[in-house]
Amino acid sequence: MLHFSCDFCGKHLDDKRFVAKLSVFPAFDPEKITEEDLDKDNLQAVANDINHHSEDANKPLSVEGQISSKDFRFDLCSSCFQKVLNDPLGQERLHRFDYSEN
Ligand SMILES: [Zn+2]
Known part of the structure; x- marks a missing residue:
């Protein structure tokens, strides 16, 4: 027991x-990149993030810094x-x- x-x-x-x-x-689509994101000067950061995703495709979604649910x-x-x-x-x-x- x-x-x-x-x-x-x-x-x-x-x-x-x-x-x-x-x-x-998240109550929104975390994969969606909005115009606001593109206007900010973090475009390079977003690009790095996308590259990072493809390199670590086999890792679980709960990696620190990524948006996931729990x-x-x-x-x-x-x-x-x-x-x-x-x-x-x-x-x-x-x-x-x-x-x-x-
Ligand atoms: Zn208690």
């Missing part, structure tokens, strides 16, 4: 296990599950100091 621990707090999980899934991907899956305890429901990206924690003066 598999044993799980909470990916957020490390607590051992029993039958009451919760799962959070997160898909991260699916995350987290096992959660009940209390962390409640935290994720209320604040999925942890923004409340990140911005707590901004609001502390109100």
